[in-house]
Amino acid sequence: MSEPRPPTSARHRPGPLLPKDRSRDFALHFVVATLCFLACLAGVGALAADRAAQGWSRDIRGEATVQVRPKANETGAAAAARAAEVLAGVKGVQEASALEREKAEALLRPWLGDTPLDDLPIPHLVAVKLDPAAPAKAADLRRALEKAGVDGSVDDHALWLKDVEAAAAWVRVAALALFALLTAAAGAVIAFATRTGMAAARDVVEVLHLSGARDDFIAGLFQRRYAWLAAVAGLWGAGAAALVSAGLKALAESGGLTPALPLAWGDLIAVSPWPLVAATVAAIAARLTTMRLLREFA
Amino acid sequence: MSRKAATPSASPATVKAAKPEPVVRFDTVGMRYGRAPEVLKDVAFTLAPGSFHFLTGPSGAGKSSLLKLIYLAARPSRGRVELFGHDVAQVPRRDQPFLRRRIGVVFQEFRLLEHLSAFDNAALPLRLSGQKPAAYQDDVRELLGWVGLGKRMHAMPAALSGGEKQRLAIARAVVNRPELLRADEPTGNVDHEMAVKILRLFLELNRLGTTVLIASHDRELVEASGMPVLALNEGKLKRLKPGTSA
Numbered sequence: 348m349s350e351p352r353p354p355t356s357a358r359h360r361p362g363p364l365l366p367k368d369r370s371r372d373f374a375l376h377f378v379v380a381t382l383c384f385l386a387c388l389a390g391v392g393a394l395a396a397d398r399a400a401q402g403w404s405r406d407i408r409g410e411a412t413v414q415v416r417p418k419a420n421e422t423g424a425a426a427a428a429r430a431a432e433v434l435a436g437v438k439g440v441q442e443a444s445a446l447e448r449e450k451a452e453a454l455l456r457p458w459l460g461d462t463p464l465d466d467l468p469i470p471h472l473v474a475v476k477l478d479p480a481a482p483a484k485a486a487d488l489r490r491a492l493e494k495a496g497v498d499g500s501v502d503d504h505a506l507w508l509k510d511v512e513a514a515a516a517w518v519r520v521a522a523l524a525l526f527a528l529l530t531a532a533a534g535a536v537i538a539f540a541t542r543t544g545m546a547a548a549r550d551v552v553e554v555l556h557l558s559g560a561r562d563d564f565i566a567g568l569f570q571r572r573y574a575w576l577a578a579v580a581g582l583w584g585a586g587a588a589a590l591v592s593a594g595l596k597a598l599a600e601s602g603g604l605t606p607a608l609p610l611a612w613g614d615l616i617a618v619s620p621w622p623l624v625a626a627t628v629a630a631i632a633a634r635l636t637t638m639r640l641l642r643e644f645a
Numbered sequence: 646m647s648r649k650a651a652t653p654s655a656s657p658a659t660v661k662a663a664k665p666e667p668v669v670r671f672d673t674v675g676m677r678y679g680r681a682p683e684v685l686k687d688v689a690f691t692l693a694p695g696s697f698h699f700l701t702g703p704s705g706a707g708k709s710s711l712l713k714l715i716y717l718a719a720r721p722s723r724g725r726v727e728l729f730g731h732d733v734a735q736v737p738r739r740d741q742p743f744l745r746r747r748i749g750v751v752f753q754e755f756r757l758l759e760h761l762s763a764f765d766n767a768a769l770p771l772r773l774s775g776q777k778p779a780a781y782q783d784d785v786r787e788l789l790g791w792v793g794l795g796k797r798m799h800a801m802p803a804a805l806s807g808g809e810k811q812r813l814a815i816a817r818a819v820v821n822r823p824e825l826l827r828a829d830e831p832t833g834n835v836d837h838e839m840a841v842k843i844l845r846l847f848l849e850l851n852r853l854g855t856t857v858l859i860a861s862h863d864r865e866l867v868e869a870s871g872m873p874v875l876a877l878n879e880g881k882l883k884r885l886k887p888g889t890s891a
Contacts, residue, residue: 359764362762363760364758364772366758367760550756554758554769557718557745558773558817559742559773560773562738644718
């Protein structure tokens with residue numbers, strides 16, 4: 348309780364019209380900060396997943412494999428070498444090399460184990476590295492092989508590419524859904540907090556209402572309170588998410604996990620608008636809730 | 646203005662000035678809560694500008710309901726309530742605050758904001774009407790001095806006595822010089838000496854032009870005042886002779 352002070356002629360600073368409730372405000376801070384933290388992590392994760400998917404697509408799009416079938420009077424290795432020579436000259440191809448039998452066997456080992464492969468008809472493959480700026484199309488490669496009289500089938504990995512792109516699209520949709528869910532949850536929490544805040548301060552609100560306060564003035568009090576609270580909580584949540592993301596990036600770099608978790612330092616900037624987003628969601632939720640509740644007053 | 650000027654060609658404003666609108670007009674007003682019986686039945690009265698009335702009646706007679714209708718905290722179930730010439734049923738919600746600002750309200754249970762100082766409580770209506778502290782702080786200090794709270798203006802309500810709270814509630818009600826002051830049992834929590842002081846305060850405000858309506862159980866005070874009385878009993882209103890009580 349403040350002690351009476353003698354009146355002064357100094358400029359008066361009026362107290363806040365809404366009473367503070369530190370225990371509820373602290374709990375709300377914690378919940379909103381946690382939601383912001385999760386949303387920021389979801390955002391950063393989505394950026395990393397998108398980058399990883401783009402990398403996989405680029406890798407797949409930049410390569411093609413040709414399986415060569417040798418002629419009757421020709422060895423498989425010779426046919427593959429001839430095909431590689433032909434393909435290397437096609438526009439849009441950076442490099443083409445026949446896959447040695449040992450390398451082809453190594454590729455099959457994970458599936459066939461230690462089984463002797465001497466008698467197995469290992470396919471004769473040519474690995475083609477395409478120009479990323481203007482890659483040759485599968486049809487171009489086929490035409491070149493036909494023209495040179497090489498019997499081979501071209502696989503431009505289109506099937507894989509389709510799957511990878513579909514997976515990447517799902518990751519993006521999942522991240523957006525998570526973002527929307529967390530934003531809605533934050534809005535619902537703020538709406539609930541506004542409702543309980545108004546219930547706790549019902550007497551105050553009623554006195555303001557009956558003393559001539561406009562509905563939008565009272566709504567503005569709650570709107571500013573919760574927007575500020577959410578902005579501060581958002582700052583904490585976003586800051587924590589940035590720290591965790593930075594830690595993950597450092598771990599990924601030191602552990603060689605960057606291809607699996609390709610975080611960039613720039614991704615950490617993506618969390619910066621979050622305090623503003625949280626404040627905006629809170630302001631809208633608080634305003635709508637207050638305006639609706641004020642209609643209960645005559 | 647001479648009588649000659651008040652011709653049929655005179656402007657509506659001129660006619661209005663000649664016969665001012667009642668501050669409050671109730672016309673066959675009935676009010677009920679939900680499906681319960683009516684608490685107010687065919688209530689009809691007017692309060693002329695600058696008048697002073699007491700509202701008396703036993704508990705449950707409908708005094709609080711009538712007062713609620715006057716400060717727009719409730720709506721009539723039937724009939725017509727006019728404030729300052731406006732039919733309150735026709736006033737859009739967004740305009741109601743401007744009507745409320747013309748009414749000073751002293752609640753029976755004070756309803757001070759416990760988290761604000763006496764000064765901020767008293768200044769509340771001015772603050773809500775958009776005035777800056779620099780514009781009102783001297784007036785509020787002067788008013789608090791007038792009601793005897795000059796040295797208590799920085800105290801919180803919880804630190805004030807019953808009488809001080811009452812005077813603070815009155816200061817809040819009159820700080821923006823309302824055209825109508827309505828008080829619900831303003832002397833209910835104070836001793837007789839303080840009750841007389843508060844009555845003098847209301848009479849002084851009335852002398853300055855404020856229309857005053859006070860709900861009170863205090864027969865002695867009502868009779869001593871010599872002011873007209875509106876008596877409510879079982880939801881029905883009748884006017885008593887000045888200085889008498891039901």
